Amino acid sequence: MSVDWGHVFASRVGGMTASEIRELLKLIDRPEIISFAGGIPDPDFFPTSALARAYEKIFQSNGGAGGALQYSITEGFTPLREWICAYMERNGVPVGLDSVLVTNGSQQVLEFVGKLLIGPGDKVVVTRPTYLGALQAFSPYEPSYLSIPMDEEGPELSALDAALAQKPKFFYLVPDFQNPNGTTVSLARREAILDRCAAAGVPVVEDTAYSELRYDGESLPLMAALDCARNGGKLTNVIYCGTFSKTMVPALRVGWVNAAPEVINRLVLMKQAADLHASTINQIVLHDVVSQIFDSHIKHLRSQYKERRDAMLAALDEFAPPGVTWTKPEGGMFVWVEAPETVNGTALLERAIKEANVAFVPGSAFHADRSGQNTLRLSFSVNKPERVREGVRRLCALLKESI
Structure with missing residues (x-):
């Protein structure tokens, strides 16, 4: 006789759901995909030299590694x-x-x-x-x-x-x-x-x-x-x-x-x-x-991400079909797109990946009641401006067909 795990689990397990974002992050490893999915920093901007020096300092100090470990x-x-x-x-x-x-x-x-x-x-x-x-x-x-x-x-x-x-x-x-x-x-x-x-x-x-x-x-x-x-x-x-x-x-x-x-x-x-x-x-x-x-690094991040945000907003201005609106954030990593009610974000994502090699997160994932089926979250943080523009162009072409 084996354990019936479904019976043993606490009732709270029913509230645990998979993250659409974590699953979509797997797509970033596919070079053909232009991903607007994960709201993650660009690894090109990580302060790797400073981190390496800090770790090296610990292991080269007299006894410092013992406390650090x-x-x-x-x-x-x-x-x-x-x-x-x-x-x-x-x-x-x-x-x-x-x-x-x-x-x-x-x-x-x-x-x-x-x-x-x-x-x-x-x-x-x-x-x-x-x-x-x-x-x-x-x-x-x-x-x-x-x-x-x-x-x-x-x-x-x-x-x-x-x-x-x-x-x-x-x-x-x-x-x-x-x-x-x-x-x-x-x-x-x-x-x-x-x-x-x-x-x-x-x-x-x-x-x-x-x-x-x-x-x-x-x-x-x-x-x-x-x-x-x-x-x-x-x-x-x-x-x-x-x-x-x-x-x-x-x-x-x-x-x-x-x-x-x-x-x-x-x-x-x-x-x-x-x-x-x-x-x-x-x-x-x-x-x-x-x-x-810290301060100098933040200044660098702001200048780099601003270019990418500007590229996304400019591309939406150029390519978005009538009836599509979007936010114009003063910072952060995201632009929120609202399409007409006829558009289903989840269905659009499936098409975008298969037909246009573009990924994003359907907006319904961010609603406690799973509403917002016609919304999309686009992150501009990991793509250079020219790639942002191309990804938005492809996505807007699909949006035009879906409206």
Whole structure:
């Protein structure tokens, strides 16, 4: 007699779904495919020389490798946490070490937030659309999603009011160059969101994976900074998710979370149970690198990705058929395309791969209710401008046939 695994699995397993993005990343290895699918940094921009020097420094030092290869404290490598504190203070969030936990990317923060705050049936507010990885992190804890639409300034406030009236556990938001639609929440809307969430006693989970990648316009204060300004310099109503994956290198898997100490204390216990701590050597290396080149590297990324964004927007202007609209993001890695209702993004993807060697992510993946069948997310980050233009040309030709 064998085990009936379907019977043994916990009910939460039903909330676990495969990532369309992770599957599409496999296509990038096929040179004939022009991929607008994965929202990933271009490996040509990784600071490989600085990383190599940092690793070499560890192994050539007297006894340094032993500590770098050893277990460490759960909260994270102290010099890196100190760097994060200085970085956050520079951005208006004067947190202390007791408000910082280093994680395996910001994706782990989202999973921990789900574990910490969501019980079966609890309501969670997300935007429509929202980041697919957040839905994957939260869904195993069996929430009920309250999806609120967005306009050009961010989440619609009337819809947020209605959602907050249902007493959700938190509001998950990507305020800068949102993944997937590229929208940036205006300053007035940020203030209004904090007003409403604070009055309702609902925390905001702020995901800032792309906030450093601004190409146009003025930088806006973090939600966490606005929260601190309202509360005597203390982070009170916002859980801030940070990451080095988009700005430095993804494979080190180093992110962090800032929150009130009572929240961090609980998250530390979760991390102890999950994996003890983030990689010691990777934290040491990352600290070495960001201490030397962070600002100059960000400046380089902005100039390079701006060219690619501009190429995508120009190509859409040139080739998109009537009835197709798209966002014009001031930063990040994504342009959101909305086609007429007759277009099905999933069916279009199948044709695009087979007939045009182009890949993207169907927009329905970013909707908790799987709506948005006529939307597409295009990432411009990994293709040079001329390749971006050619990929958009091919895709728009198929769109024209589908309308």
